[in-house]
Amino acid sequence: MKQNFITRGALPLLSFAAGFSAFAADTVTIQSMKRVEINQEKPKLKSFFIENFYYEDFIYSRGKKTELGDQTEVSASLRYQYSDDTYLRVRFETFPEDNRFNNKTSRFEILAGHRYGSVDFTLDLELNTNEKDGTTDTGGTSVGLDLDSEFTNLNWQLTEDMSLAFYPFNFDGEVGVEFNTWDVTRIYFIDGAPTTVLPTPGNNKVVPKTIPGLVYTIGSDRLNAYVGAGLATYLHPTSATYDLQNNATATRWERRETFGYKFGVNSRTEDSRVWIGAAGHTKSEETGSLLEAAASAYGIFRLADRFIFEGELIGAKNGKRPWRLDRSGTWFEQTTTPGFFPIYSDYNGNLQDWLGKTDFATSLRFGFEIKDDIIPYTALRYQGKHFVFRDDESANLLRTADESQSHGGIFRGAIGTFLHYGNFVVNPEFEYRKAKNPVFTNAADAFFANNNQSQRLLARFQKTDYQFRIYLTYSFDGAKPFTP
Secondary structure: OOHHHHHHHHHHHHHHHOOOOOOOOOHHHHHHHOOOOOOOOOOOOOEEEEEEEEEEEEEEEOOOEEOOOOOOEEEEEEEEEEEOOEEEEEEEEEOHHHOOOOOOOOEEEEEEEEEEOOEEEEEEEEEEEEEEEOOEEEEEEEEEEOOOOOOOEEEEEEEOOEEEEEEOOOOOOEOOOOOOOOEOOEEEEEEOOOOEOOOOOOOOEEEEEEOOEEEEEEEOOOEEEEEEEEEEEEEEEOOOOOEOOOEOEOOOEEEEEEEEEEEEEEEEEOOEEEEEEEEEEOOHHHHOOOEEEEEEEEEEEEEOOOEEEEEEEEEEEEOOOOEOEOOOOOOEOOOOOOOOOOEOEOOOOOEOOOOOOEEEEEEEEEEEOOEOOEEEEEEEEEEOOOOOOOOOOOOOOOEOOOOOOEOOOEEEEEEEEEEEEOOEEEEEEEEEEEEOOOOEOOHHHHHHHOOOHHHHOOOOOEOEEEEEEEEEEEEOOOOOOOOO
């Protein structure tokens, strides 16, 4: 995350682009989905090169004023092309907003890939530079398998139009582009088999896990369909009366299974790209999952040579008993509310209103390609009051002071532009948001809004907000976001 380089290179463009803005999607997700082989630059053998670079920064918002540098997300990958069939990639990513004091979110990954005949094999390793001994940071370094990575897989090309892939850790249960859900098939369980689950972890911890499985694909690069299935085990008390929030005692624990599934269709032409897909699993009530299932339809089209239209409609069924985890993700978030409420609850200890509900979100974006390197656009987006996904506007995160209600439904509108400079793309954006309920913080009450629940009640929340942010991406093969 080379922020100084990016800031020097990108910020001078803001004077040009301040009149534009964006209703932005996850640029990395969209870019990877729309990667095309046309004009793809071929890497030289036995050479290192920067394959991808991504930078995202919040510049200014009504509720927090200047945010430059506070919520910077950066990822970069360096690739070594040993031969046409073998490569090694080193990737680094960080998001300091999650934990800027000790950069716990900084990650190094090593990805190796090799093709032998009709078989492709990739292995994703994770480099941990602050190894823990129990709960103590020892400063050690370790390299091991990334246990929730979809990039570790073995793919057999059975025929020209059929393939079968085995994912030993994660068969990729993400759904959505503009509204990305992260892994729908991500589950949790408590490791340690405690007789009583207490507010303090002791020798126990929450363990995240994704579902491994097989994915069968039929069709060509232009049109294909896929279906996948998998199983994952988790630990759970045997008692039928066990309830994590109301009766968290257990004398015996056993291994249980959840079944995961996914299916979808991909279509691509020179002027269009369409993806329809769904994913889910069967035991959200016992595994603390945010989501039980989700389905999305996404498309981007070039019309009359210069006009670009993009749209998405996504629906999600929320988990029945989602666990509210702390920043580390290893135990439950602690609040000052009397009692222990490990499942998402409001200030009074009542379960939040989105649990087990189904809701949807939709987005539309229109752009006009002035030249090959300038595409201004405008966008509209709506999220239902119970819709849960991976961004901060999710119904479980954007809530009123006592957390009894979400935003109640939120409309978002924006204008923006994509500026292309060779393999670099700069995307400044301005976004206006209006919610039914007061959920946006204001600069005068930042201390109260960002602290524990009792202090949060003293903050004055607003129904409207706006943000200005910037994205910068680099791709070795010249892939362009917001193009079919």
